[in-house]
């Protein structure tokens with residue numbers, strides 16, 4: 001156990017009464033209020049002490065008026081990207097937004113016309129479908145390919161689709177399949193985009209959650225012309241502060257930047273909130289040690305799941321995870337339909353997971369498990385699944 005209470009990831013924190021989607025949304029999501037919630041992507045861990053201290057300090061000033069983005073906020077992001085990811089950005093490229101998904105919709109609305117095509121790579125984080133559909137753009141699917149150990153991009157198909165598309169929505173690292181794209185894959189992607197004049201909106205919200213042995217490359221940092229790439233980042237997943245709703249778009253192209261700002265202006269959307277600014281800055285300035293222990297903890301949990309499934313539940317296969325705290329479980333050998341699979345996990349195992357089918361038809365037979373919770377919860381969940389499966393197998397015989 002760590003000496004820092006904020007790094008004691010084994011500590012179970014009761015989230016009751018905090019209006020959390022993950023806990024308080026169980027009844028509407030699963031039809032049961034009691035399932036063990038391993039779904040929506042936040043963690044059950046305390047944020048870094050630096051964040052909590054900054055929020056408490058801000059709260060002691062009793063006036064919570066309209067706020068502007070301070071220099072310290074810009075500097076914290078510029079410094080984080082330079083030190084952690086080796087990417088030097090200009091301050092003027094940054095546009096703060098109230099969350100990554102809104103920043104994706106805003107970019108699509110600003111940079112394409114109704115009816116133009118946007119490519120997505122399923123199985124993928126399902127709001128990628130809705131931000132395209134709801135903005136009246138056309139979805140094109142460049143499905144990932146499932147290889148032995150992990151997924152890869154179908155670049156030949158992408159090159160074809162790119163000929164008629166305006167935008168590619170990239171998920172890097174990829175939710176839900178846990179891929180951290182290699183430098184060479186990303187370079188090929190950039191070459192295709194350049195050839196077809198395709199804008200890439202790169203959602204890199206999971207960029208800091210990388211397991212040992214893998215390296216995340218910020219797409220724009222690899223481009224000869226970073227202007228073609230719009231990058232969405234946030235400290236929200238990294239430091240477990242997604243409820244605070246502050247993210248950033250990094251837009252080197254001045255014309256794209258102006259269009260995105262104008263789109264935000266149309267809706268009078270401002271993300272300047274005194275609490276989110278305090279948390280964002282403090283996380284990037286003071287969260288490095290916390291993040292290192294978090295990643296050690298998650299890597300151990302991931303290995304525990306892999307070993308458990310191999311030893312006791314070989315019907316469920318874990319897709320090799322290179323990043324994110326979201327595991328992609330291949331349950332196809334259980335021989336259940338998507339509906340039966342969902343019911344099995346909810347009603348028989350008492351676990352609330354995200355059904356793979358929500359991430360596109362390529363996710364059929366899969367389930368997504370969020371391991372951002374004390375390891376003993378995951379151990380309990382695995383025991384529940386194993387017992388439920390044994391029970392089902394014996395009752396069928």
Ligand SMILES: Cc1ncc(COP(=O)(O)O)c(C=O)c1O
Pocket residue numbers: 041098099100101102125171175203205206234236242245247
């Ligand atoms: C790839 C990806 N993008 C965006 C989000 C959500 O971002 P926000 O809450 O800032 O809209 C998530 C959350 O799971 C995600 O996985």
